[in-house]
Amino acid sequence: MHGISQAKAGGLPEDRELRNNGVVKNVGERPQLPVAPAATGANAPAAGEEQHGTRRRVARSILDHGPSTAAELAGRLELTQAAVRRHLDTLAGEGIVEAREKRVYGSRGRGRPAKVFALTDGGRDAFDQSYDELAVEALRWIERAAGGGEGGEAAVMAFARARAERIAERYAATMEGLPPEERAAALAEALSRDGYAATARDAPGTAAGEQLCQHHCPVAHAAERFPQLCEAETEVFSTLLGTHVQRLATLAHGDGVCTTFVPRKPHGTEPPRAAGSAPSRTAGRNPA
Structure with missing residues (x-):
């Protein structure tokens, strides 16, 4: 729930040391996010750099809000849908995003379901440093040490x-x-x-x-x-x-x-008094 920097000899890494992730599942080069331009005025970035910065904003919006349609991205970023689609096509070609069918709750209306764009594993990795391999190795060591x-x-x-x-x-x-x-x-x-x-x-x-x-x-x-x-x-x-x-x-x-x-809990229910108390063993587990 940030990356493993140094584990003390004979001890376990601190809480913060498990936070950054970035393991690439498939061996190969990790997709790279475009760097957003920072200069303004006379030192303003060229058109190509502005395009890279906008693509990064598109990818970041998907990271922050989850799988999104082109229309949703256009509304959040104040861009035209045509511009957003061009950036999405480029990001998809770079392996940063992928198109999916939008999940529909309840009865589905007529017509084809909307298409949403989600970050790929490589796209998520591009936002972080690659420290997760060490985290996995530490957990494997714990598992083996316990027999x-x-x-x-x-x-x-x-x-x-x-x-x-x-x-x-x-x-x-x-x-x-x-x-x-x-x-x-x-x-x-x-x-x-x-x-x-x-x-x-x-x-x-x-x-x-x-x-x-x-x-x-x-x-x-x-x-x-x-x-x-x-x-x-x-x-x-x-x-x-x-x-x-x-x-x-x-x-x-x-x-x-x-x-x-x-x-939803009824109004007036007492809040938890101690977050560190023994957790319920009935908390839901991912059914997948």
Whole structure:
């Protein structure tokens, strides 16, 4: 829930050391994001540099908001759809974005479903430094040191929970005293400050809850190998929000966004008093 810099001899890396990610799944050259121009006036960038800067804005908007249509990107960036599509074509050719069919909730209307554009794994990696390989190796070492098998899995789970709870301790002051209806939004803001580009919104097609969406995950590649990281995070969400939550999708499993369903709590429900208390074992696990 930032990258491993140095692990002390004989010890485990600190919480911040697992945050940056960037493991490239396939061996090869990593896609490179264009650098945004900074100079103005007489030193203003050439047209080509401006194009690179705009493409980076397009990619960043997808990172912050999740899979988006060309129309949505045009509205957010105040560009024409034609201009956005040209940049998307270039980004797709560079392996930074890919087109997908938009997921439809409820009954589907007539016509073809809208096309959305999502960051590829390489596109996400381009926003971070490549420290995740060391994180994965550290977790593998923990797993082997505990004897592998169920013992190794339990050791990794214990580490994941300890790490998640340390991070949750920093969120406890933000969450304490908030009414239930404000907690998901507060948690999303806290997660965004830690690089998760999180949002909270009403769940589609239901008034029974909200969706906590994380459009970026600094440890997505480590979580792909060690799902205990996602499970521990979900448990901590349940503790912080004071309710059972269910993980519906994760970036680690190839989804476009990490999505957690948060059922609405009745007004007047007491907020969690201690984020570091023992988490519920019933927190939802990604069904994928």
